[in-house]
Amino acid sequence: MTMDLQTERCGVDGAAAAARRVIDALVRAGDISGADMAGIADRLNAVADDLEAQAPPLRDRLVNMWRGDGNTRHDPAAGPENPIAPPLAYTGRPDGSIESDVTLGLPYQGPPSSVHGGVSALLLDHTLGVANGWAGTSGMTAELTLRYHHPTPLFEPLTVTARQVSVDGRKIRTTGAIAAAGRTCVTAEGLFIAKPLPRPR
Numbered sequence: 001m002t003m004d005l006q007t008e009r010c011g012v013d014g015a016a017a018a019a020r021r022v023i024d025a026l027v028r029a030g031d032i033s034g035a036d037m038a039g040i041a042d043r044l045n046a047v048a049d050d051l052e053a054q055a056p057p058l059r060d061r062l063v064n065m066w067r068g069d070g071n072t073r074h075d076p077a078a079g080p081e082n083p084i085a086p087p088l089a090y091t092g093r094p095d096g097s098i099e100s101d102v103t104l105g106l107p108y109q110g111p112p113s114s115v116h117g118g119v120s121a122l123l124l125d126h127t128l129g130v131a132n133g134w135a136g137t138s139g140m141t142a143e144l145t146l147r148y149h150h151p152t153p154l155f156e157p158l159t160v161t162a163r164q165v166s167v168d169g170r171k172i173r174t175t176g177a178i179a180a181a182g183r184t185c186v187t188a189e190g191l192f193i194a195k196p197l198p199r200p201r
């Protein structure tokens, strides 16, 4: 099964994809590009002014973000309507694991040409959480242990995987990894505690 986050058609998705492209292009250009950065700042601020003037009250937007009981679309790892999400798109496997293929660019850089460790932690925390949802028992992250085995490359396809390992009362244990070209770069072990937080209504 493929999660349908990317196929649902919402107007904000297109704007979020454009914003993602702007972030990437801005980091790529920097101050050595010769671009008119002052003019670009004016144009981007005009877009922000327009959005802020038309934004609904925060509470209405929160209720809208958490509508229904299923997947959300706004998170910073897989949310198609969030420009800071790469975004990951998951495939669920019959063996209970989930997987996402993604290539990360300069906005996610830590060491030279490598993914920032905090970004890897974000992607793994979320992916372990989605694996829990796929397995049918979800929880809040209580502990997340990461091991960084090799630098995770930018600009190359990465595979992010996770699988729920056990459920013991409210304690859920889940593991995951990020690999590049078949080489494991980061592994994660998570302890999640089943505790549903009410959705804003």
Ligand SMILES: CCCCCCCC/C=C\CCCCCCCC(=O)SCCNC(=O)CCNC(=O)[C@H](O)C(C)(C)COP(=O)(O)OP(=O)(O)OC[C@H]1O[C@@H](n2cnc3c(N)ncnc32)[C@H](O)[C@@H]1OP(=O)(O)O
Pocket (backbone or CB within 6 Å): 001, 002, 003, 070, 071, 072, 090, 091, 092, 098, 125, 126, 127, 128, 129, 130, 131, 132, 133, 134, 139, 140, 141, 142, 143, 170, 171, 191, 193, 195
């Ligand atoms: C194609 C695929 C399709 C799939 C479809 C699926 C859809 C999926 C959809 C959407 C996925 C979304 C995924 C999101 C993922 C993101 C997750 C996050 O980032 S969560 C935010 C960060 N985490 C927090 O902010 C927690 C903050 N902490 C707390 O709220 C509490 O501390 C909490 C809930 C963790 C525990 O609090 P208490 O009061 O409920 O429970 P107490 O009584 O303290 O603990 C219960 C047991 O757990 C142990 N425990 C608790 N915390 C522990 C810890 N840190 N280490 C070890 N044990 C701990 C305790 O010792 C206790 O064990 P004893 O029952 O006594 O044996």
